[in-house]
Amino acid sequence: MPKRNESVKPDSLIISRILVVRGKKVMIDRDFAELYGIKTFRLNEQVKRNSKRFPKDFMFQINTKEKEAIIKVYKHLEPLKFSRTLPFVFTEYGAVMLASVLNSDTAILMNIQIVRVFTKMKELLLSNKDILLKLERLEKVVTENKQDIAMIFEALKQLLNPQKQKRTMIGFIRREDE
Structure with a gap:
């Protein structure tokens, strides 16, 4: 098992990877794979094998217009313009579910951190509601x-x-x- 600090990334890195698509805060499959230290197609392969665990409010595939829009807004996603496949995005619930299908120690530790970041963002939003x-x-x-x-x-x-x-x-x- 890796040491706890080996796989921990700065919260700011995770926050910068959270996108807004269809009015929901999501993370794209490519960013999850990068954080977990695996290939994107392997992540999606596990998700497809466990498709019952990922309803539409947990994960969805973006369309071509949404892909073009996020490439313009989020510079780290520019390589996606050369990809022929449309990426999947995961909501906070999808991030939790990924922990159950990706069993590596790194994936589990990263997933805990990602869920904590989503929770902090939600708390911050609620505290600023007034x-x-x-x-x-x-x-x-x-x-x-x-x-x-x-x-x-x-x-x-x-x-x-x-x-x-x-x-x-x-x-x-x-x-x-x-």
């Missing part, structure tokens, strides 16, 4: 007042750049000026 709700309310207020704000800015522009008009002089006129 802030997110306030931001959402503020966004609604700003949207409702958009026209008023535009009108204020237009008025300010007119005040800052007044148009010069020819003004008639008022007052007394001296006879010699006539």
Whole structure:
């Protein structure tokens, strides 16, 4: 069995591998394989052998548009543009299930760490729920007042750049000026 620290990766590395696809936080098969120290096709082979353990809310295959989108956003996935196969992605539940089908010590230790990172992210999101709700309310207020704000800015522009008009002089006129 490897020493505990041999297979532990920085949490920041795992976090950088978490993608958002179809509104879900997922990790791609290629990244799991890299973290587990195995080939991607071996990981997928084990998943296919145990397909009953991976329902759609645990794992799904991305489509061509999603593949192109993640390649543009996540630079570490650029080599995927040359792959003819569409990758699989795993949700947090899929990550837990991978531990049951990949039995190496490295895979088990990495899986525990990955699940902990997913859990930390969820806790962080829940702890900031109040802030997110306030931001959402503020966004609604700003949207409702958009026209008023535009009108204020237009008025300010007119005040800052007044148009010069020819003004008639008022007052007394001296006879010699006539």
